[in-house]
Amino acid sequence: MHAKSKQNGHVITVDVRDPTDVLPTPPGDDLPGAARTIDLQVRLLDENDRRAAKNREFLKMRGIRAVNLVSSPGAGKTLLLERTLDALADEVRCAVLVGDLETDNDARRLRREGLPVAQITTGGTCHLDASMIARGLAALPLDSVKLLFIENVGNLVCPASFDLGENRRITLLTCTEGEDKPLKYPPIFTSAHAVVLSKIDIAAVLGFDRALALANIRRVAPQAEVFSLSSRTGEGMDGWLNYLRGLISF
Amino acid sequence: MHELGIAESALQTALEQARLNQATRVQCMVIRVGALSGVDPEALRFAFEAILPGTAAEGAVLQIDPVPAVAYCPVCAKDFTTGTDHFFECPKCGHLCPTVKQGRELDLVRLEVS
Numbered sequence: 197m198h199a200k201s202k203q204n205g206h207v208i209t210v211d212v213r214d215p216t217d218v219l220p221t222p223p224g225d226d227l228p229g230a231a232r233t234i235d236l237q238v239r240l241l242d243e244n245d246r247r248a249a250k251n252r253e254f255l256k257m258r259g260i261r262a263v264n265l266v267s268s269p270g271a272g273k274t275l276l277l278e279r280t281l282d283a284l285a286d287e288v289r290c291a292v293l294v295g296d297l298e299t300d301n302d303a304r305r306l307r308r309e310g311l312p313v314a315q316i317t318t319g320g321t322c323h324l325d326a327s328m329i330a331r332g333l334a335a336l337p338l339d340s341v342k343l344l345f346i347e348n349v350g351n352l353v354c355p356a357s358f359d360l361g362e363n364r365r366i367t368l369l370t371c372t373e374g375e376d377k378p379l380k381y382p383p384i385f386t387s388a389h390a391v392v393l394s395k396i397d398i399a400a401v402l403g404f405d406r407a408l409a410l411a412n413i414r415r416v417a418p419q420a421e422v423f424s425l426s427s428r429t430g431e432g433m434d435g436w437l438n439y440l441r442g443l444i445s446f
Numbered sequence: 447m448h449e450l451g452i453a454e455s456a457l458q459t460a461l462e463q464a465r466l467n468q469a470t471r472v473q474c475m476v477i478r479v480g481a482l483s484g485v486d487p488e489a490l491r492f493a494f495e496a497i498l499p500g501t502a503a504e505g506a507v508l509q510i511d512p513v514p515a516v517a518y519c520p521v522c523a524k525d526f527t528t529g530t531d532h533f534f535e536c537p538k539c540g541h542l543c544p545t546v547k548q549g550r551e552l553d554l555v556r557l558e559v560s
Contacts (some may be wrong), residue, residue: 231473231558238459238554240477242451357448357484382533383484415533419544 244358247326251361254333255344260291261443262344264360266384267368268377269350272394274302275427276368276436277345281308283437288444289340293332294347295324302347312336323354326361342444352377356384364389364443367420371399375409378416385417390439397426449485453493456554460503469559472503480551481515481529515549 241249255262265273274294281290291312294302303315314332316324329346338344346362348355367388369377372395378385385391391413399406406424413422421439425432460472479485487510494508515528519536525547528534534543 231560232467232469234463234467234557234559236459236463236554236556240452240455240459240552240554242448242455244448244451414542415535418534418542 244326247330248359248361251326251329251333252363254330255361255363258338258341260338260341260344261364262346262360262362263440263443264346264348264355264362264365265368266348266352266355266365266388267350267370267394268352268373271350271368271370271373272427273347273350273368274305276392276394276425277306277347279427279430279433280345280437280440281306281311283433284343284440287441288342290343290345291336291338291341292345292347293324293329293336295328295349297321297349306347312338312341318349322349322351323358324348324360325358329360343440352381352384356387366390366392367417368392368394369409369413370394371396371402371404371406371409375405375412378409378412382416385413385420388417388420390421390423391417392436393422393424395426395428396424397429397431449489450493450496452485452552453490453497457494457497457501457503459554460506460557461501463557464502464559467559470502471560472506472557473560474507474509474556474558475503475554476509476511476556478511478513478551478553478555480513480549482546482549483552485552487512511555513548513551516547517543518545518547519543520545 267273277292284290292306293314293316294306295316295318296302297318297320300315303313306313314335316328316332324346346360365388367384369391393409410422423432423436425436456475456477460475464472479487490510491508498504498506516525517528517534518525519539519541521539521541522536526537534546536543
């Protein structure tokens with residue numbers, strides 16, 4: 197203890213406080229001033245993103261590149277996949293996970309000799325999520341597989357929000373859907389690495405304005421590579437196949 | 447639609463940080479929400495109201511700091527703000543710009559604990 201005194205006007209005060217004294221916290225409710233601030237920078241991933249990150253790591257460790265195909269029902273995902281698997285059969289070992297609410301019709305269509313393919317039946321869920329993919333991956337024999345195709349549930353809204361751990365998200369837009377689909381459903385296009393404009397063999401019959409559709413795609417998804425093709429006639433398939441070859445070449 | 451999972455994630459992080467800092471109560475959480483994060487601030491508040499009771503963060507103030515979307519135009523060499531509509535068209539030259547510089551944030555950035 198030390199003491200000092202000073203003259204303060206006519207009043208003399210003597211300060212005998214120990215400068216090292218710490219005031220005790222008063223009992224009872226917390227005082228507003230008692231709060232401490234902690235500065236952080238924590239990204240808030242939800243559970244799906246955590247699982248997706250695990251899937252991505254799992255695939256990376258095995259040297260597998262994954263492509264997530266999303267579109268409305270009936271845009272031609274399965275036929276594009278059939279043609280793609282046939283074209284790449286002698287070059288790249290592929291595997292397929294295909295999601296639908298019910299039936300294994302698509303998986304049956306995609307069956308090829310030596311091709312690991314699994315149908316994920318969601319039983320009403322309108323999208324695939326990362327945990328479904330993790331279960332699908334566990335069920336597939338993945339030895340020497342280089343390219344995994346995930347055919348998502350046909351739905352232009354919900355799959356946009358679910359990272360599966362894929363390396364590329366590909367959104368299909370088909371001529372019958374109308375040129376302004378990208379403007380009406382932006383997120384699934386905005387989040388795509390590439391957009392496939394499909395069924396261009398019937399575009400003329402429909403009076404489909406391809407230039408307008410492409411402009412709308414570019415407006416919403418300037419980052420995306422765009423492929424115009426017809427799985428049925430094979431027109432435009434080369435660009436798409438080269439894109440996939442480019443994915444696995446590094 | 448994922449606001450509940452995000453709120454859970456924020457709450458767990460906040461409670462863990464409070465423990466690490468020998469605090470018993472979380473009084474305030476500050477979360478930065480980007481315009482392109484896909485998170486609806488009102489839904490996030492609603493989710494917090496549902497999960498905070500019974501935890502050390504019960505009654506905590508949730509502060510949501512909105513982060514506007516900013517894209518970069520390589521033609522004008524300038525940043526511009528874009529709103530929430532996912533269209534990154536430069537207001538000056540009309541160039542479509544894929545580079546989003548901010549707006550996807552979803553971060554827990556500050557806590558007040560006691």
